[in-house]
Amino acid sequence: MFYHDDELQFEVEVEEPDPYFAKMLQQAIGGAEGEMRVALQYMFQAFAVPTDKKEYRTLLMETAVEELGHIEMLATAVTKNLEGAPEHLREEARSDSVIAAMMDGGQPRQALSAGLHAMPVDSNGVPFTGNYVVASGNLAADLYANVMAESTGRLLATRLYEMTDDRGMKEMLEYLIARDTMHQNQWHAALESLDDHVPVPASFPQEKENQDVNYEFMSTFRDRHEDPDQPWTSGTSPDGNGEFSYGYQPGGGEPDVKEMLERMYNEVN
Known part of the structure; x- marks a missing residue:
């Protein structure tokens, strides 16, 4: 069961709205390195944790819910970067100023399909896919995947940090980068708490x-x-x-696929 509060996990402020940066922030929402990925990954991993390891289920589920809060923060940042399109872009626009700003520096769909709000897509407008989610049912394998997910997520956040001079956006990213640091360390600590987990699965x-x-x-x-x-x-x-x-x-000889080729009528006569 989840509960929602209108208060953001961390205050999001944008000093100089930037449609192009809104587009870049979409990667942190719906991209392969994004918050949608880790929120769903940790949640579905938690579903598979056996009852005798409930402390790991709690760890995974609490972190999943935290990541949902990060999605809310980033979506707010996207909206604030879009709804206040810079005045100079408005002056240069040949027609509708907001649409022109989106066409020049962002994603048209954020204006046309979402009314200047965030979408469940990456920075290229590609929809989020569940194929990004790793939830194998093996706790050790999943924890290794989580270390990788937080590593690439932190890498993305640091790159976004270098792409903006907006103080509000930097403060938000400083917070997210810090949480990625914690999450990497907690997954390492969880792995170290497991007995004989290498190689995965150790039970084979x-x-x-x-x-x-x-x-x-x-x-x-x-x-x-x-x-x-x-x-x-x-x-x-x-x-x-x-x-x-x-x-x-070692080498194992030539593949013998002649019978299969004949059966599938792949040969040219």
């Missing part, structure tokens, strides 16, 4: 996997190269169950 018996290649780095160069003696080619593996080695693709 390793004796069933091919023992000749399970800790071998495979070079794909055509010509043979010497072992570069890197942490991933020699020494003990992070799971403590093997020793890294350096080798090459």
Whole structure:
């Protein structure tokens, strides 16, 4: 069950509205690195957490709801950047000033389809897709995915920070960047609290996997190269169950697909 309050999680102010920056902010809402992605990702991951690990479900769900608040903040920022189109753009416009501003620096759909408000799309106007969401049902795998999601989200926020001189927008982004820092660290801490989670899934018996290649780095160069003696080619593996080695693709003969080609009538006669 969710509850909503009209108060924003963090106050959003825009000193100089900028339709182009509104377009860039859309990436932080509906893009692959955006808040819609992490909100739904953490929520659907929480649904799959078993009852004996309810503390992780709480962690995921509380963070998911926080991310919903971030969507609200960014949507407010988009609206404030659109509804106050700069005066110089109004003066230069040949027809409707707001539409002209959108055509010059933003997305026409934000004016034409959304009435100068945020949309569930990225900065190119591509609709958000659930394909961005990683929720495998394996807690360790999902936590690794969350570290990546927060890393790319923080990277996006820092890039947006460098794209604006608006003090209000910088303060909002400073807040979001700080929360990305916390979220990265909390997912790392959650991973470290799990016992024997490497490799994922750790519950699969390793004796069933091919023992000749399970800790071998495979070079794909055509010509043979010497072992570069890197942490991933020699020494003990992070799971403590093997020793890294350096080798090459074993090769398995030519693919025999003639029967399939005949059955699918793919051959040209």
